[in-house]
Amino acid sequence: MSEASGDNPASVSNDAIRDEVQSWLADNWDPEAMKKGAFGPLGRDWTAKVVDAAWAATRWPKQWYGRDYNDAQARIVETEFARVGAPGTGQDRINLWANTVLTFGNEQFKKKYVPALLKSEINMCLLYSEPGAGSDLAGLRTRAERDGDEWVVNGQKVWTSGAATADYGMLVARTDWESPKHGGISFFFCPMKQPGVEVRPLRQITNESHFNEVFLTDVRIPATNLLGPLNGGWRVLQTALAYERSMMGEGARGPRSGAKGASEKGEEELIALAREAGRLSDPVLRQDIARVIAYKKLNALNTARAKAELEQGTSSPIMSLGKLAMSRILHEEAKLRTNLLDAGSLLESSDYPRAEDANFLTLNAYFTSIGGGTDQIQRNIIGERVLGLPKEPEVDRDVPFRSVRSS
Numbered sequence: 001m002s003e004a005s006g007d008n009p010a011s012v013s014n015d016a017i018r019d020e021v022q023s024w025l026a027d028n029w030d031p032e033a034m035k036k037g038a039f040g041p042l043g044r045d046w047t048a049k050v051v052d053a054a055w056a057a058t059r060w061p062k063q064w065y066g067r068d069y070n071d072a073q074a075r076i077v078e079t080e081f082a083r084v085g086a087p088g089t090g091q092d093r094i095n096l097w098a099n100t101v102l103t104f105g106n107e108q109f110k111k112k113y114v115p116a117l118l119k120s121e122i123n124m125c126l127l128y129s130e131p132g133a134g135s136d137l138a139g140l141r142t143r144a145e146r147d148g149d150e151w152v153v154n155g156q157k158v159w160t161s162g163a164a165t166a167d168y169g170m171l172v173a174r175t176d177w178e179s180p181k182h183g184g185i186s187f188f189f190c191p192m193k194q195p196g197v198e199v200r201p202l203r204q205i206t207n208e209s210h211f212n213e214v215f216l217t218d219v220r221i222p223a224t225n226l227l228g229p230l231n232g233g234w235r236v237l238q239t240a241l242a243y244e245r246s247m248m249g250e251g252a253r254g255p256r257s258g259a260k261g262a263s264e265k266g267e268e269e270l271i272a273l274a275r276e277a278g279r280l281s282d283p284v285l286r287q288d289i290a291r292v293i294a295y296k297k298l299n300a301l302n303t304a305r306a307k308a309e310l311e312q313g314t315s316s317p318i319m320s321l322g323k324l325a326m327s328r329i330l331h332e333e334a335k336l337r338t339n340l341l342d343a344g345s346l347l348e349s350s351d352y353p354r355a356e357d358a359n360f361l362t363l364n365a366y367f368t369s370i371g372g373g374t375d376q377i378q379r380n381i382i383g384e385r386v387l388g389l390p391k392e393p394e395v396d397r398d399v400p401f402r403s404v405r406s407s
């Protein structure tokens, strides 16, 4: 074992970590090979290699593929990976599935699923929202009933991203109807490839189809797939949501090509776009460009602060700030790109990629301002849990769920 992966990570010098990761990348990373198959088996092989070498989740304990690094040490690894353009590290920050399982799974469960989740060997989806329970998720009515060594689930979910290809869904279902609404919910790891799961695709405003309705009829879940305590699913959900919001606060889709909208490249592109349009000297547009870039910089700093505060097993309301900021950035950037193109933004076709990008951004900005909890809900969370303002009135909060009226 090298110096950098010695027994006491706190005593390992930053230089030793940098040397070790640089030399590992020099021996293993081949960007040309990856370009050819980044999203196919080659991409998965690479991810598996990163996991086996303990670079995927360096803040995690050694027994779970990590190195017990503190945040500053982990950032060194992430910086070196980013420098050569290699993916696969930082999963302790962004892999919501693996983080949730690591936090709430028992030993057996973690052994079975943590490596598979880190190595992207299984596809996942989130079975949270229902037709009558989105912002008010604690009002969910999908039920899970115990039958021997299994749970039997009946109900309907909606807006489920990736359900068509998922092997498992993280499912919230009601297991106790006598408790108040937040208290009777449990969190399951639900096998999706079974006859009772019917997935119907929904068409989005961008003409894509990433999310679905999911009908659950007598779906069977092994009792061992309960994550966290029975009827204690609300807390598990808060942790999973915090990771999701953190991911959404950190990055979002830019143009349709899938490039990140919040990148440095995006900033240069805005300036290039203004130059191309001959409007770089327009003081109002210059101010708008500067505002978008400032939002992006501020959000990156705020996200770093929130990440530092997110410890295993806790949820951080500050993540809501990052998600809200990213939503604002996306809407502002879309508006700016449209303004820069002026009437040219109406020329929507593959012959006018600038217009396609601007229009896609305009429509897709709603992904971040609705998915994972809407902007209004993030503002409520910030008001109540960050600023300490009085809570919204909730007349059904302490009522047994069976007696709560539904529309």
Ligand SMILES: Cc1cc2nc3c(=O)[nH]c(=O)nc-3n(C[C@H](O)[C@H](O)[C@H](O)COP(=O)(O)OP(=O)(O)OC[C@H]3O[C@@H](n4cnc5c(N)ncnc54)[C@H](O)[C@@H]3O)c2cc1C
Pocket (backbone or CB within 6 Å): 125, 126, 127, 128, 129, 130, 131, 133, 134, 135, 136, 158, 159, 160, 161, 162, 211, 366, 367, 368, 370, 371, 372, 373, 374, 375, 376, 377, 380, 392
């Ligand atoms: C791109 C995308 C992907 C998604 N992926 C998934 C997924 O994989 N799995 C999943 O389970 N769900 C997913 N969702 C669903 C998403 O979480 C819900 O759409 C969201 O929580 C809002 O719920 P709703 O659509 O039922 O809206 P509603 O809750 O009906 O809200 C309607 C409007 O009322 C406002 N509102 C509601 N309550 C309040 C309040 N108390 N204070 C102020 N305003 C309020 C909302 O902000 C919103 O503007 C996804 C959504 C999107 C857009």
